[in-house]
Amino acid sequence: MHEKQPTTTLTSLMGTPVTDVHGKLRGKVADLAVGTGSDAGKVLGLVLKSRHGRELVAATEVRQTPSGTLELRPEAGLRPLRGDENYILLRQDLLDRQIIDVHGRKVVRVNDVDLQWFAADAVAGDVSIDSGSRSGAVEDLRVREVEVGLRGAVRRIFQGALPKATIDSLARKVPARVIPWDFVDMIEVDPARRVKLNIEHERLAQLHPSDIADILEDLAPAEREAILTTLDEEVAAEALEEVEPKLQKSMMESLDSETAAGIVEEMDPSAAADLLAELPEARSEAILEEMDPEDRQEVEELLEFRENSAAGRMTTEYVSVPNTAIVGDAIQALREFEGDIETITEVYLLDAEEVLKGVVPLARIVLALPESRLEVLSESRFITCPADAHQDRVADLFDRYNLRALPILDSKGRLAGVIEADHVIAFLRAGR
Template sequence: MAAPHSRTTLTMLLGTPVAEASGHLCGKVKDVAVATGAEAGKVVGLVVKGRDGLQVVSAIDLRRTPSGALELRPAAMLRPLTQEESFILLRQDLLDRQIIDVHGRKVVRVNDVDLQWASHEHLHAHPDHQLEQLRVTEVEIGLRGAARRLLLGLMPAETLDRLVRRIPTSAIPWDFVDMIEVDPARRVKLKIEHDRLAQLHPSDIADILEELAPAEREALLTSLDEEVAAEALEEVDPKLQKSLMQSLDTETAAAIVEEMDPSAAADLLADLSEEQSEAILEEMDPEERQEVEELLEFREDSAAGRMTTEYVSASHEATVADCIEALREFEGDLETITEIYLLDEERVLQAVVPLARLMLARPETRVRVLSEPRLITCDLDAHQNHVAELFDKYNLRALPVLDKERRLAGVVEADHVIAFLRERL
């Protein structure tokens, strides 16, 4: 008789009879238990449902028969399934669940799981009784897995297998699967590999957040470093921002808000209830709290309401070397910096120097000679429509915002204008 195939799927394995060597039926496969941590992907055992309830048997204690059934090896033991077991149950914990495809930068649904029988690496036996280990290889997210589950039982297994293999496969290698734990009462905590998620662009993480259910969004956001979570939160829709903040505890919310651009943080807190906003501010570091509180005093549709207080400035008598040092000491997001602002002793704006000119000049050069010939600014209370018109008219990269004494209060960046224009669409 032909040897059984080394590859199988969760769907094909479920319901497989498990019998003793004598032929006595022990039960049928109900689930597959998979290890986590260093041995992730290794099948710890098969969950068998029989007269004695749910029991677990190690995969290497089973022998595959040509008929497709599984047979217990001599001395193999079935043990009760307990709630303290630290493994993933593929059918219960993974099938039909949403997972993050990090490389595809999207959320997908699991339709089936591919497994493979392979000779055990460390144990040896007689060739007729070769010990085998079962491992997870891929997670199927396409039509092939869905079709297999839909047609199972309507035709012989071999016919079904040949039929579905004509369908192009769409799968994620097990090593690239990130799972989200949403229910704290579950036995297994499925942690997201946030190092891989952190490498995604914040906009991609925001797209993933918007595809998830509310509880899963919270699980994803809190698994990320505060800085990455803040960058992603700035990219999501304001309504979703508010919903996410309301789902977090005050301490976690404050840690994320501290890492946000002050302008974005102020906009977010303004949308929350006064009670929650004040509670988050109380948890923030004094310096970040003061910046955000100052911005909260301004109308959201004004230049002050759109500006950020994170910018790079230097003395109007500074050299290029001084400005380079100021850039090195800047603790904000350097990717947003396009200009350096030259201020006098009273912090009155004297000139604006494009970053590109600075990079091409000699260290001893006085930066004042590199400044823009015309200084385009606006007042704190300038309406956002006027701000957008200035950006369009003068092709600005950033717009300084001045108070009544002509001191630099903040800067409206191009991203802030784009966000405002998108809100009007």
């Protein structure tokens, strides 16, 4: 029968004496160095405070003793801590810092770190550890979870003032609030160190844009910038569109023009135009200058319209085909569409002059035969709106006719853009 692997905490380890095999004090634990990437969560070394300064020893070269101290193996070697190593120092980089709990979709503060000792073979298989007899087994120390509740705070408050056994007894009476290490996304504001630690926020990027936006709103400015610049530009754009407008402006102003342009290019053109319209003219121009010419032209055209007009709220990303097209043509157009396909609810039929001649719901296209003519599937009546109409008129049309999308026409009846339902929700939430 296997015994439970022994556990400890960062707070409990801090200040623990480390001796050599003859009992001579070599230093006290000052921090733990944890790996990233393939070594994520593995304690690679213990940082000791010794008479020579801060020194590093591999975790596998240290073993526990029955008295609670740590002992160096005979072959153990200490080396000075340079400070440029690519690992996380738990006390320095994690304790009292804000992290992202990707499972809980929120920002939390770390009060302590829970760790677990393993025999080297136990990590891969089924070797148990006898906590009273460790003279031969090579040990592996790993981060199990981080504590974000009062239990970790209790340990730290009484650290050094009470015996460890008493502190542990008190802490166990407090309910635990922990996050498994697999759900932790660290925030590193220093770009150079972020690259060194290979922090990419891959787990954060898998969340819904609205959840990422909520997390961004809870962070300090430097931390928001750190997150935005390491997220994929498309993910960053989707999240930014969900952020409150004033905060959008602040975040854009904190980024360099090239980075900002990369994110704006991935935004819906209407949202991008609204955002750039809120920035100082010089800043907006600098971002536009860095954008791809085609994307820049699209956004600049939208910037010419009043923000509270129908044209100011529309997007120019829609799917259209000639009014003589068949279902197969519409499906091909959908496949080639480079915008957010999830927003598409209708396909628009245009004549040679780009005048709107029909609207075909996506559901009818899906159910029809490939050779069916689209004009036959078109709505018998469809609602449109002039480009210069006030946004209140737009909201009234969506409400009255229960629309999914609203085509916006110029003075000659040509399709200028489309307003989607989520655009209307956005400006209604902002109080029109």
